Amino acid sequence: MRFPDTLTRLHALTKADNLGLGLVVLGLVLQAGSVAAALKLICVWLLLLLSGACVSQLIARNTRERESRP
Amino acid sequence: MMTFVNLLLAVLLLALAAWTTLARNMFAAVVGFIAYGALLALAWVQLSGIDIALTEAAIGSGLTGLLLLNAASRLHVNANAGGNTGRSRLRVPAALLSAAVSGALMLCVFALPETPPTLAPDVAANLASTEVRNPITAVLLAFRAMDTLLEAIVLLFALIGVWSLSSDPHWGGRPGLRQYSEPNGILAYTARVLPPIGIVVGAYIFWTGADYPGGKFQGATLLAAMWLLVLMAGLADAPPIRRTWLRVALVAGPLAFIAVGFLGLQTAGAFLAYPEGFVKPLIIAIELALLPSLTLVLGLLLLGAPLRGEEP
Amino acid sequence: MPPVPEQAVTSAGGLLLVIAVLLPFVGVLIGIALRGVHARRVALCTLPLGLAIAIAIAVTVLQSGAQLTYLLGGWAPPLGVALRADMAAVVMLVVVAVVVCGIGIYACDDFNPARESPGPRASSTFWLLLLAVWGSLNLVFVSGDLFTLYVALELLTFAGVPLVCLDGRGDTLRAALRYLLFALLGSLLYLLGAVLLYGAYGTLDIALLRAASVPEPVTWAALALATTGLLAKTALFPLHIWLPPAHAGAPAAASAVLSALVIKGSWFLLIRLWFDALPGVVTFSAAQVLGALGAIAIVVGSVVALRQARLKLLVAYSTVAQIGYLFLMFPLAFDAGSNMLVHDAALTGGILQGISHATAKASMFMAAGLISAALGHDRIADLAGVARAMPITVLTFAVAGIALMGIVPSGAYLAKKLLLESAADSGQWWWTLVLQGGAAFTAGYVVLVLVNVLRRPGGAHPVIKRVPAVSEYAALALAVCSLLLALAALGPLPAHLISNPLAAGELLATLLVLLGGVLLAQGLSLHPLFAAAPAATMPASGLLRRSAGATGVMFARIDLLARGWTVACISLLVVALLFGGLLFFGARG
Numbered sequence: 001m002r003f004p005d006t007l008t009r010l011h012a013l014t015k016a017d018n019l020g021l022g023l024v025v026l027g028l029v030l031q032a033g034s035v036a037a038a039l040k041l042i043c044v045w046l047l048l049l050l051s052g053a054c055v056s057q058l059i060a061r062n063t064r065e066r067e068s069r070p
Numbered sequence: 071m072m073t074f075v076n077l078l079l080a081v082l083l084l085a086l087a088a089w090t091t092l093a094r095n096m097f098a099a100v101v102g103f104i105a106y107g108a109l110l111a112l113a114w115v116q117l118s119g120i121d122i123a124l125t126e127a128a129i130g131s132g133l134t135g136l137l138l139l140n141a142a143s144r145l146h147v148n149a150n151a152g153g154n155t156g157r158s159r160l161r162v163p164a165a166l167l168s169a170a171v172s173g174a175l176m177l178c179v180f181a182l183p184e185t186p187p188t189l190a191p192d193v194a195a196n197l198a199s200t201e202v203r204n205p206i207t208a209v210l211l212a213f214r215a216m217d218t219l220l221e222a223i224v225l226l227f228a229l230i231g232v233w234s235l236s237s238d239p240h241w242g243g244r245p246g247l248r249q250y251s252e253p254n255g256i257l258a259y260t261a262r263v264l265p266p267i268g269i270v271v272g273a274y275i276f277w278t279g280a281d282y283p284g285g286k287f288q289g290a291t292l293l294a295a296m297w298l299l300v301l302m303a304g305l306a307d308a309p310p311i312r313r314t315w316l317r318v319a320l321v322a323g324p325l326a327f328i329a330v331g332f333l334g335l336q337t338a339g340a341f342l343a344y345p346e347g348f349v350k351p352l353i354i355a356i357e358l359a360l361l362p363s364l365t366l367v368l369g370l371l372l373l374g375a376p377l378r379g380e381e382p
Numbered sequence: 383m384p385p386v387p388e389q390a391v392t393s394a395g396g397l398l399l400v401i402a403v404l405l406p407f408v409g410v411l412i413g414i415a416l417r418g419v420h421a422r423r424v425a426l427c428t429l430p431l432g433l434a435i436a437i438a439i440a441v442t443v444l445q446s447g448a449q450l451t452y453l454l455g456g457w458a459p460p461l462g463v464a465l466r467a468d469m470a471a472v473v474m475l476v477v478v479a480v481v482v483c484g485i486g487i488y489a490c491d492d493f494n495p496a497r498e499s500p501g502p503r504a505s506s507t508f509w510l511l512l513l514a515v516w517g518s519l520n521l522v523f524v525s526g527d528l529f530t531l532y533v534a535l536e537l538l539t540f541a542g543v544p545l546v547c548l549d550g551r552g553d554t555l556r557a558a559l560r561y562l563l564f565a566l567l568g569s570l571l572y573l574l575g576a577v578l579l580y581g582a583y584g585t586l587d588i589a590l591l592r593a594a595s596v597p598e599p600v601t602w603a604a605l606a607l608a609t610t611g612l613l614a615k616t617a618l619f620p621l622h623i624w625l626p627p628a629h630a631g632a633p634a635a636a637s638a639v640l641s642a643l644v645i646k647g648s649w650f651l652l653i654r655l656w657f658d659a660l661p662g663v664v665t666f667s668a669a670q671v672l673g674a675l676g677a678i679a680i681v682v683g684s685v686v687a688l689r690q691a692r693l694k695l696l697v698a699y700s701t702v703a704q705i706g707y708l709f710l711m712f713p714l715a716f717d718a719g720s721n722m723l724v725h726d727a728a729l730t731g732g733i734l735q736g737i738s739h740a741t742a743k744a745s746m747f748m749a750a751g752l753i754s755a756a757l758g759h760d761r762i763a764d765l766a767g768v769a770r771a772m773p774i775t776v777l778t779f780a781v782a783g784i785a786l787m788g789i790v791p792s793g794a795y796l797a798k799k800l801l802l803e804s805a806a807d808s809g810q811w812w813w814t815l816v817l818q819g820g821a822a823f824t825a826g827y828v829v830l831v832l833v834n835v836l837r838r839p840g841g842a843h844p845v846i847k848r849v850p851a852v853s854e855y856a857a858l859a860l861a862v863c864s865l866l867l868a869l870a871a872l873g874p875l876p877a878h879l880i881s882n883p884l885a886a887g888e889l890l891a892t893l894l895v896l897l898g899g900v901l902l903a904q905g906l907s908l909h910p911l912f913a914a915a916p917a918a919t920m921p922a923s924g925l926l927r928r929s930a931g932a933t934g935v936m937f938a939r940i941d942l943l944a945r946g947w948t949v950a951c952i953s954l955l956v957v958a959l960l961f962g963g964l965l966f967f968g969a970r971g
Contacts, residue, residue, distance in 0.1 A: 047267065050260075057256040160948045167955040174962055178578065178603040187584025192461050213461050216454045220521070220533045223407055224540060226414065227514050231544035234507045238550065241503035312417065321411040328404060340392065340456035341400045 006063045010056050017052050021045060076116055083109050096145065100138045107131020120283035121206040124275070128291035129368075136298075137372055201350035203281040210285070211353045215342045219331070222324045222360060225367045229320070233311060236375040242312035243380055245373040249304045261303030268296035276361055280350060286357040290364035297369045308373050310380045316366065323363025327356050395442040396452030399465040399524045402435050402475060406517030413510045418502060419495045425509035429486045432516065436479035443472045451526075459527065459587035466526040466589075470733050474523045474650060477737040480863060481642055481744050482516045488748050488856040489635035500633070504548045508636065514541035515639055522647045528576040528586040528659070531651055535572060535615065539565045542644040545636040546628045557627035564614055564624045567954065568648070571611030578604035579659075588659045597969045601663050606962035608655055609672075614954060615648035618709060619679035621957065622702050623950035629698040634751015637694070641701045642744035646736060649708055653729070656712065661723040665968025666716055668961055669723065673713035675957075677816045679706025684823030685937040688830060688906040693750045693760035700746075700827055704739050704786065707820055708732065710813060714804040731800030734867065738793035741864035742785035748857035749779040752849045753835075762831060763908075767839025772849070776835050778858045783828030785864035787821050787899075789892050793867025818895065825899020830907050905930030 003009040025045040032038040086109060090102035107130045114123035193205045193213065200208040210218045236243070251257045276289030300306050309316050330344075330352055337345040344352045409428035413421040443450055450467040458464070467475070489512070493505040518537035525531045539562070547558035580586055582600040595601055610621075617625035629641050656664055683703030690696040711732025717724040752775045753768055754760035769776045788794035798817055805813040905927055943949055 050263065054256050054260040061256070160952065164948065164952050164955070167952060167959065171955050171958055174959070175574075175603060178600045179581075181599045182578075182581050186581055189460055189584060196457075196461060212455060213457050214463055214529075216463050217530055217533055220530070220537060223410075224533065224536050226411070227537060227540040230410075230414070230507060230510055230514070231540055234503065234544040234548065235550075235555070236503060238501040238503050241501070314415075314417075317415045317417055321415045325408070325411050328408060334455070335397070338456065340453065341397065342455040344455075 007060060010060055014052060014056050018049055021048055072116075079109065079113055079116065083113060096142045097139075100135065100142050103138060104131050104135035107135060121204070121285065121288075124283060124288045128288045132295065133291055133368060133372065140372070140374075199346075199349070200344075200353070202353060204279060204283065204285075206283070207280055207285060207353065211356060212344070212349070215327075215331070219324065219327045219342075222327065222364065225364070225371070226320065226324065229367055229371055232371055232375055234375075236377070240376045240378055242310060243376040243378050244308050244310045245370060245376050246301070246308055247377060248307060249302050251302075251304045257303045258305060261299045261305050265296040265300060268292055268299075272296065276357065279357065280354055286360050286364060290361055291368055293361070293365040294369040294372070297365065298372060301369075301373070308370075311370075311376055312380070319362055320366055320370075321363070323360035326359035330356055391451065391458075392453045392456075393446070393448070393451045395439075395446075396450050396465070398435055398439045398442065399450060399452045399467055400454070402432070402439060402520045403465070403517055403524065405432055405435060406513040406520065409513045410510050410517070413506075413513065418506055421506040421509045422490075422493065422495060425513055426486065426490070428513055429483045433479040433483050436475045439467060440472050440476050443467060443469065460585035460590055463530050464526040464587065464589075465524045467524050470650075470653070470729070471523040473733060473737060474646070475520060477740055478516065478519050478523075478643060478646070481638075481740050481860065482512065484741075484856050484860040484863075485635055485638050485642075485744060485748075486512065488638070488853045491850040491853055492633065492635055500549060504550070504633070507544060508548060508633075511541050511545050511636075512639060515545070515643060519643060519647050522650055526588050528579065528588065528591070531654070532569065532573050532576055535569050535648065535651065538644060538647045539569060539615075542640055545640055545644075546632045548633055548636055549631075551631070553627070554631040557624070557631045561624040561628045564621075564950070567951075568611040568614035571614070571954075571958070572608045572651075573611075575604040575606075575608030575611065578607070588654060591659045592661065595660050595663055597663050597965075599966070601660060602962055602965035602969070605655070605660055605663055606958050606965060609652065609961050610954060610958040612648045612652045612655070613675070613957060616645050616652065616705060616708075617702065618675055618705055619682050619702060620675075620944040620953040621950065622679070622683075622705075623945045623947070625702055626695060626698045626945070629701060629747075630692070630694040634694075634747055634754070637698070637751065638744040638747040641698070641747055642740045645701075645705065646740055649705075649736065653732070657715070657723050657725060657729060662721070663965065663969075664716070664723050665965055666713075666718070666721075667968040668964040669713040669716045671960065671964055673710050673813065673816075676706035676709030676712075677820075679703060679709075680816065680820040680823060682937055682941055684820070684826065684902075685906055685934055686941045687827045688903060689908060689934045689938050691761060691763065691908055693753060693762055693765070693831065694747075696762065696827055696831065697743075697746055697750050700786070700824070701743060703820070703823060704743065708736055708739065710801060710816060710820075711735070711804075713810060714801055714808060714813060716808070718808065726804070727800045728804035731797045731804065734793055734797035734800065738785055738797060738864050738867050741860050741867070742782040742792075742794070745778055745857045745859075745861035745864065746782040746786070748853070748860070749775045749782065752854060752857065753779075756845045756847055756849050758846045762834050765831070765834040766837035768835040768845075770839075771845040772854070774851075774854045774858055775849070776832075778854070778861045779835070780828070780832055781858070781861035781865060783824070783832070785861065787824045787828065787895060789895070792865045794864075796867070818891070819898075821895045822898030823902060825896050826902035826906070827899075829896070829899050830903040833903070906934045 003012055022045055025041050028041050029038045032041060083106065086102055086106040090099050090106055093099035093102055107126060111123040111127040111131060114120070114126055190205070193209060196213070197203070197205055197208050200212040202208050202211075233245075236245075272289045272292035274289075275284040275292060276286055277284075279285030279289070301308055311317075331342040333352075334343040334345070335341050337348075406428060409424050413424040416424065439450065449469075450472075452465040453459075454463045454465065456462070489508065493500070493508040495502045495505040497505075515538065518534055518541055521534040521537065522531060525534055543558050543562045543565070546561055547554040576586060578600050579591060579595075582598070582604070583591060583594045585591060585594065614621040617623075625645075629637050632640060656669075680703045683699050683701075683706060687696050687699035687703060690699060711728045712723070714728035715723050715726055715732070717726070750760065753765070753772065756772060756775075757765070757768070785792040785794055788798040798821065801817055802814055805811065805817070944953065
């Protein structure tokens with residue numbers, strides 16, 4: 001397996017999540033009919049960045065705590 | 071292209087359903103269920119049922135998923151999900167029977183009329199008299215308002231049931247366990263940053279429900295989620311269930327609904343009818359009254375039975 | 383769009399239906415807001431009001447002679463929802479109101495938040511749930527729309543489940559969870575059926591469905607699914623997985639609610655579905671199988687009831703048997719000429735059976751609860767001397783037993799006569815056997831309990847705690863109600879049925895039923911009925927008793943097997959497929 005444990009998997013996942021979604025949103029912004037719609041799309045992306053970052057932090061912390069316990 | 075996407079969605083849904091059923095690990099099954107709910111919401115979007123998609127995502131996948139996660143972690147995280155399925159020699163006949171029932175159902179669905187009889191034109195024809203533009207809201211709060219009122223009461227009954235599970239010494243106390251987290255940790259940070267945004271979005275979904283997809287149930291779920299986030303981060307504590315304000319807030323929504331119903335008796339000639347010209351304001355008033363009640367009920371249902379006394 | 387039927391207008395006094403449904407619910411809401419001791423007060427205020435409204439509805443319907451209709455929000459079906467009350471609904475409304483009031487008076491002392499036991503949690507919750515069950519049942523009776531009926535089923539489930547585990551013991555929690563899961567499974571099956579019907583006919587209104595529905599695959603599937611779901615909720619054998627532990631474990635007043643009332647909700651809905659919504663889709667064979675399931679339930683439930691060592695479990699299993707009785711009217715109401723179910727004497731008999739069971743079973747559970755409270759246990763073998771200590775309660779049990787057996791002056795007697803007459807008229811002689819045999823089984827377990835309570839106590843006075851007299855009289859009143867149903871029904875029923883209840887033939891039938899009951903109790907019970915009597919030690923009866931005992935053990939095994947989760951779920955699927963197949967092939971052949 002390329003990514004043997006939780007932390008490395010998280011590492012890979014967040015890249016794909018944040019950047020990939022950013023690119024998708026970028027593409028949609030170009031297609032969006034109005035400025036308001038474009039701004040909404042960007043807001044969605046920002047919110048997802050926030051939640052993604054927080055959740056991966058929490059998962060990582062949880063994993064570390066569990067591993068440090070025997 | 072769209073056919074391909076739909077096909078992919080259908081295959082994925084079936085695969086996830088099978089995975090959830092067959093998963094050996096309870097936690098994995100719950101995660102599968104949540105993902106299944108999210109995909110199902112997408113399927114509803116494809117079927118142009120935006121309201122249903124929102125509800126499925128918020129309640130079917132989100133709230134129910136959280137409830138199941140809670141239950142799974144209370145049992146044993148790695149508990150064998152298929153541990154108690156009983157005699158293994160009964161499995162094969164059970165599976166065959168299930169397949170037979172599913173097959174029969176599938177045949178019946180294919181036998182449904184090509185253009186199914188629907189009340190949609192009827193709803194559209196009468197939509198103007200309800201003054202709202204979202205036909206779903208018209209059905210939920212005008213044509214079949216009774217069902218919505220009763221659904222709100224069902225939730226309260228469920229809450230009575232959940233509360234009744236508390237042990238006698240803790241009756242009237244605070245539900246769930248007190249949560250602690252690092253005061254400057256990431257969870258506390260999220261619980262400070264996200265709720266203002268979440269409350270705005272929840273209020274927006276509620277407000278837009280009269281004319282566009284959205285409404286009180288979806289909005290209330292979001293608000294409840296924000297409340298639970300704050301509780302989970304330990305920034306606040308759940309109120310003891312004996313508090314009068316809590317109990318009044320819980321029943322205020324349904325009682326207001328009933329009151330508006332009887333008002334209709336006076337002004338429009340039938341229970342749950344609305345006087346002409348005031349339909350939309352009254353519908354919004356009902357939804358506004360239901361919003362806090364539903365938020366509290368959904369949050370409290372998730373928190374569970376009172377587990378500790380009144381002290382924080 | 384289907385044509386709107388003539389009766390789709392609100393009738394005068396229709397608002398009473400709305401109030402009948404909402405009054406208990408408003409009571410619940412106010413009770414939640416006020417909490418604690420006030421919940422009981424609110425409930426006790428609501429009880430007489432609700433009873434008055436039920437009676438007002440009955441008077442209105444009897445005076446106008448037509449069914450009562452209310453269009454909610456002024457919207458006519460199929461777009462809106464209509465509430466309707468026909469004669470059957472009115473009868474159920476009144477009887478349920480009477481039973482709820484009886485249970486309320488009985489529980490007044492048991493669930494008093496001011497007292498030490500059972501604590502404020504159980505005592506305030508009980509009253510809220512009692513009102514909740516009441517409102518939900520009223521909704522089941524008056525709703526004319528399949529989806530509103532689904533909501534009513536949900537309401538009923540969520541009101542009923544917490545009643546099971548009110549005392550908070552571990553085994554009752556398990557029973558409650560079992561009930562919840564199986565009942566939800568049933569609700570979902572019903573909902574699936576309703577959805578299929580909407581997909582096929584574009585309406586959920588019962589009256590419109592009756593006009594629009596035709597026998598075709600979708601309708602058969604919908605009816606099969608909905609029927610299976612409702613049978614699971616009614617706990618008809620073999621889908622009774624949840625009933626015995628739930629009904630035996632709950633506090634007496636809660637058991638009375640569950641056994642007398644809650645199961646009647648899904649049962650009544652089944653009547654609506656088969657008789658009112660899709661009468662033309664039902665086939666002869668499907669109706670026969672429904673009746674046959676009822677007959678099997680009578681036999682298995684009764685035999686297992688006779689094998690119980692505890693009084694409350696005996697009463698719970700007698701409910702399993704009595705539920706079977708409630709399904710005997712389906713084959714008898716099938717009219718071979720028009721090939722559909724018709725509203726006739728059999729349906730009247732069935733409803734009469736339902737209401738006499740509601741009253742009698744409520745009082746029987748109350749009596750069992752009183753005995754168990756007074757003695758501190760409910761072991762049937764140790765009930766000696768109870769008759770002397772608690773004569774009124776034992777009288778209640780006996781009267782309720784007579785009412786369940788269908789002996790002369792009771793409502794069940796009339797019901798039995800009506801069903802027997804239908805059986806004779808339609809040439810279905812085999813149901814006569816079931817009807818008479820079922821009465822003998824009922825006699826069996828009633829006699830078993832009565833013999834034990836009438837026995838002289840061997841040692842000290844058995845009663846350890848005094849029970850409130852008002853509870854005893856409330857139970858007795860309900861039992862007497864069950865008897866008096868015959869008198870109350872004198873008006874609308876054909877008079878020839880009750881012309882000569884003391885004729886030789888009638889007396890002989892009654893005697894035979896009682897004798898059969900005694901023999902069954904002697905043969906099948908755990909302990910010989912007349913242990914002190916020398917007859918029990920005779921070698922011939924010993925052999926007979928051994929084989930009877932083996933039969934009893936076999937039935938107990940069947941019951942235990944049927945109540946396993948895996949087998950119960952398989953039964954659910956089999957029943958669904960069975961009904962689907964019967965409807966499909968019945969329509970072909």
